[in-house]
Amino acid sequence: MTDLTTPAERFGFFRADGIDLHALDELPTVWVRSEEELYALIDEIDSIDVVALDTEFIKRTTYYPILALVQVNTGRAIYLVDAPKLDLTEFWQALIEVPTMVWYACGEDLGIFYLLAKNAPLTNIFDVQIGVAYLTGKLQAGYSQAVSEILGIELDKGESQSDWLARPLSPTQETYAANDVRYLLALYQAVKEKLEQNQVLSQTCEDSNLYAKELHETANLSDALLYLEFYAPEYDRLQMGVLKELVLWRETLARAINEPRTFIISRQALREIVETLPDSIKLLARTTINRGSLRKYGDEIVRIIREVKSCPSNELPPLPPPIYRSKDKPFKKPLDQAISEYSQSTNIPENLLLRGRWINDMLIMIAQDAPDDRLPLGLQGYRKAWASQTLLPLLREYKAQILAGLGMKTP
Template sequence: MLTQTPLTTEQKQTLDELPTIWVRNDEQLDKLMDEIDEVDIIALDTEFIKRDTFFPRLALLQVNTGRAIYLLDVPKLDLYDFWQVIADVPTMVLHACGEDLGIYYLLSELPALDNVFDTQIGLSFLTGELSFGYQKALLDTLDIHVDKGESQSDWLQRPLTPEQERYASDDVRYLLALYDEIKTQLTDQHLFDFSKQDSQHYAHELYQVSQQDDDKIYLSVADFRYSREQLAILQALCEWREQLARSINRPRTYILRPQALQEIVEKLPQSLKQLSFTSIKPNVIRMYGQEILKIINDIRKNSDDSYPDTLPIPYRSLSDDMQKQLQSLIDNQATIINVPNNVLIRKKWLTDVYAFAMDNNRELPIYLLGWRHDWIIGTLVPAFENLIANKNNDLVENVNP
């Protein structure tokens, strides 16, 4: 449970008076890196533009060292050494770090980070909310209000407006204080180590996503009901889209949205006219329609030996009664360890456990390792196996009454 603990007047004044320092050249960046080497914890945030490009354009980096807030004018800087310096600091605090670390892995080309603490993840252990926004987090935890009106502004413009600069500074100004309070409350409830481990697992998961081969991207769009041929076509289309989007530096959805990919796989069009009956944009059909049709036809000519395996049946395919039995086990464990049940295990993760129970040669994803692992292996997997066995017995009885 989250308790609001407002900062004292003196504490808030100290944070409000932290100087904001621009870093616009390599000499200033060297001084900042020296300062980071002297501290045990920093707060980090990024501002970038990614409305009409494949690759995000990093415009600004904000760093709070506890001594000052630094705004890094990214287009003017060589950040090669900076990425390693922040990887070496003992603790790096972010809020909702997914996009920030996505950019870090893209630009740094360094291994997965082991020093990340995500305050959004920490708050999920206290509230059961998985998408706790930064503005709400500060208000509900420290009784601090920050304005978020500049979030969609042009961060590449120079100079920034006073409102943009204040917004950027405030994104890290109170983040270390937020971390301190969340850590205190989590420690009191014996949950800090769990949340720290989840933050680090998430950082590693994001790294794995950044390293994902093009031929695996289809898995985020695929449906378990697709045949192996349909999956092969989807795989080829996603791989083609990825390479094209990268080469022209446009978003994947500029070429084909997930809905369009699914429509192609399900309808298997054989002409430009049939393509026009899908949600594909007319200009895409005009420019790339023949390529799309060729991909479909080429895959259909291939031997099915080259097709991907079908996907595991999702957890939601189990009967309501089976799902209730599993939910009872989840609720019981959540009560025992004082963790919200949707934080203990998310619905989408249950499909991974279900697949593992059906085939123990599969590997559990990283987010199901660590503090959850013993319970999953000792309780949840056997429960799935029993349900699967009972389900199969019922099918046999129905076939042979």
């Protein structure tokens, strides 16, 4: 039977039934402050298949985030792990080995996990926010909203900016921290059941672990490659050289003095410096660099710019692969149609099927006559057959326009 519903009718929040809210509220909250208590928790984690987690940390005035608290819901109790007091090496290992770690919006949490555990990419992640997106099309639905819409529970988020290193925590802080995982297992179970009904559970798990892999790559990116994050298509090789050296210098300095990178040069000031290449203090002062940094680091910044300007052109970094910038996109309507049809056939919201950078990667593949095995990582899972059999053949029909839009010469 043909599905005649609109996307708005097909995707939306749902209300879970059969959740024992009283049992959730009765879960005890247990502090883990000693080595003995930590090992008891590790033994409990070793005996279960699913654990829900969250973290609280401080990163306002330091380069490295300071882990203050790890909240753990084993289904039997909620544990508040007093991170600054404990060696968590074996705790991280237990979590690596548990079959499923449940998080909500795990980006910053896994960043800290990888920093402290120094492990390989995690493959046991389920990010409930991604699951909610697969059901609703809402990419950034917050935890409180999901708990409210799905479980019918209203949460107070007033302590989100608390000083989590304070001890003892206030009663409201402790309640807030515990509630961040108190309802997470129930939310996971409800979302998982709905994903199974929609036959998109495996796709959600795949994207959760794809995200975990991408976070690992970001956490372990070489300092020498960090500058690529700030690349703009209009930069030439000289600007890329200045960008590379300034980002590398800023990273090394921030780590050495344990201050946030933006305390040295903000993102906006960095962009202005790269665009104008000021080679004197007077010119540098015309950017939005803060006055303290200008006094302390101005001479060094100017020195870096002058040094890069004096480099032979063959020593400057190459430009990254081109980005399709033309407003003329003759392939857009047929591509949108292909996305819509695939969404209808798979029950997956359209905005989860392709990312902009994946499309650009495919355009470069077309321009370079690259084989299908060059598909980006995100298109090598459940999307692979669709990308290879539908998207790439569709895009190949527009090769001439793609070459022009990428600024590449027709062979």
